[in-house]
Amino acid sequence: MATRARERLLDAAEELFYAEGVRAVGVERILDVSGVGRASFYRHFTSKDDLLVEVLQIRDRQWRAWLSGTIDGWHLPPGQRPLAVFDALAERFSRDDFRGCAFINTMVELADRTSAAHGVAAQHKQKVIDYLDTILAAAGHADHEATARQLALLVDGAIVTALREGTPDAALRAKEIARAILASAR
Structure with a gap:
């Protein structure tokens, strides 16, 4: 399941960064769109920059x-x-x-x-x-x-x-x- 959460984070971030811009999109927005929790995010990525x-x-x-x-x-x-x-x-x-x-x-x-x-x-x-x-x-x-x-x-x-x-x-x-x-x- 952790792999699926990582994929959802990557997919959501790619879509949002490209459509709206890197600076305009915060971690909260990525979490909302991906449906992944904050703790899971930080298990996979140390920061938004890492993502x-x-x-x-x-x-x-x-x-x-x-x-x-x-x-x-x-x-x-x-x-x-x-x-x-x-x-x-x-x-x-x-x-x-x-x-x-x-x-x-x-x-x-x-x-x-x-x-x-x-x-x-x-x-x-x-x-x-x-x-x-x-x-x-x-x-x-x-x-x-x-x-x-x-x-x-x-x-x-x-x-x-x-x-x-x-x-x-x-x-x-x-x-x-x-x-x-x-x-x-x-």
Whole structure:
């Protein structure tokens, strides 16, 4: 039963943090939504920050699995995969529950580069760069490491712009910029 309580806490926290923000959601709210008692919360997590770190670690694995699974599921040749990232993002931005990037949101809200949550968010961004690097290398791009960092900047910019504008169009505009970057890198 303790495992189920932990899962309920993680599920409730993920949903609430993403929908309402890390600072806006207190432990009491997480307890109410999860139906877990305070003593059980503290058996599983030392603090809300500890819970946040685990939520971000889980979300990192899920988000990266979603991205690579989406790209792999389209069965594209290697040369088309880097640009397909932006098509995947456009689909994500079209969802009713899209509220930006949980990792960017956390870094902005906490504004503490030394926090454990910031560290997890920064690691997530590096893993996304690593994924982009992998698909760029597979596509035959010589300067794939530098190009991966450029595309990651476009990804983050598209995410923030899509949130600001409320449409998936930012992903398609970023795709066109990425297309120009990839063409010039050839």
